[in-house]
Amino acid sequence: MSDMVLDNLSKQYVLKAGFFKQLSGKAGVVSAVDQVSFQMEEGEIVGLVGESGCGKTTLGKMLLKIEDITSGKAYIDGTDIAAVRGRKNILEFRKKVQMIFQDPYDSLDPKFTIREIVAEPLKSLKICQSAEEIHKRVEDTLRLVELTPVELYADRYPHQLSGGQRQRVAIARALVSNPEFIIADEPVSMLDVSLRAGVLNLLQKLNRERGIGVLLITHDLATARFLCNRIVVMYLGRFVEITDPSSLVEDAVHPYTQLLISSAPDLFADTSNRIKVEGEAASAVAPPQGCRFYPRCPYTRDICTREVPQLTEIKPRHFVACHKTSPDFIKAEAAR
Template sequence: MIMTDARTDTSTAASNSGDTHDVLQAKGLTRTFRVGSGLRGRGRLHAVDDANFSIGRSEIVALVGESGSGKSTIARLLAQVYRPTSGEIFFDGKPLSSLRSRREVLRYRAAVPMVFQDPFSSLNPAYPVSHGILRGLKLHRPDIAPGERRAEAERLLTAVGLSPAAQIVDRYPYELSGGQRQRIGFAQALAYRPKLILADEPVSMLDISIRIGLLNVMTALRDEQGVSLLYITHDIASARYVADRMMVMYAGRIVESGPVDDVLGDPRHPYTQLLVAAVPDPRAELAVTAEMAKGEPPKVIDPGPGCRFADRCPLARDVCRTTTPPLLELAPGIEVACHVAAEEAGRGTESMATAR
């Protein structure tokens, strides 16, 4: 399947929304879990460590990384399934830790709904697919009269590419394909009138022939509804197709972020370089190369200082094993957590200054 670029200019989309500031920010976001039992076996698994990122209005941000890197944990932190061990999440400039009343929490969860990976278990088989949509409208859209909810549900189904909506709305999940069920998930999220949708591997369980349709739904939500999306995936091809920016995650840490074309066109972190080298054709599926498989898996239970990719990195130096690299802006809009990349960027700056 050939994927052409479905992205729009982010600045244009943001200006169309009438607001250019970030819809969500995370600062020092950390989540650890206690593992083991007994005094000697007790430790802390660092699922997410000191993550700093933002998501702009009318923007799709792809969060890429291998299994176990902490991508889904970030989604669950943003969805308030987990509470951060430390750090803060700001939504529309307001810290989530300040939400006190049930009404405030429900308002946030309506503004930031989640679309799950498995379209076969995310819908209740005992109810028609309209059930979740109508319930969302009842709870979060008091402006819609009871007699108008069905028409609104049909409008939402049409918005995610399900037509004729009048025939779909009363069907049960078992009567729909996987792709149709996943579109229902996006329709349910839209019923809340969201500002940001958390899409956790929404196309990974679908046949490749129908993935493109769901990716186009995501871009349409951004372009036509002004909705932002955090798209969690391990598939570089689909991330390049839909995302405006990309964040690369490894062993609980964000190691590189920036505009998707810059990150994939000129990767600076060795882990990102290996990911891109494994997919020389951006339309191909992500595969693990022999070089990526070298070394031990990253230690995320009580990790010490240093870069967690050091044992698998072909460029690792002594400092990489003793000092944790901070996420630094090495070029406009490009942030990288790598001692080697920072040193190379410094040499490049010095060379430019000397040439002047």
């Protein structure tokens, strides 16, 4: 069983002095993840959704210690991630926590065969003692992700596979070490619809049978709704709404969540209460003061441009960060 706690977690990337500095006179700082807090329960599948560039992969990379945490804390299964230091401790940590990377073209080394790629964690994390054990475990895992017959795929190189097959190799590599927690970054984005359900069912099965905690990163609400116990909606580095999937679809409160739902036609038969939101996402280099969504929000009031809305529990287990849910805002609106 594995859970995750985020406590005011932030990541800022400092850009090299260059174009941005020439334009603005300042060093560019990307506020990729900004003070996010969340408590995942044991064995949950949590979906992290939001549009491109909102900080999903950055969050996953901090959890895996690929990126350093700028401030705040993150724990997996009670382990303070920032405190895991030294090669031996990092190896032990990686046995427990694995990531299915977003881009299987980038993340699979072209010089190695599929068998070598999937065997690598077993060797580097010193999980198996003998060559026979490695052989068996690799083949079992390739069968698990349905790269079968195994003999047909195991000795090929990544460029000899299709995008979807590579994605399954990336999944096999993450699963082979029997992790307790998986960060799955768009694990089905390159698969046909017919294969998607298979991979999602596999994640669900691992979660149910082995109690593996899953953080599913996706920009696709329909996928998150199908698989997750809870969904976290992220906008420009911040968490703006957290609730269970049915309430998110039927009862979304944050205007950004409503926008996401409006643009996912499969989720709604009734289109009458869709909202229209204009404009492009703001940049994480110079995010707006106050609510980061206000430049695109149809409900913007003065306070939205000044104060950061905090995540508030508006109903049991339903959290929203939007000024329009505050009693003062509602009173002022009624008096207008």
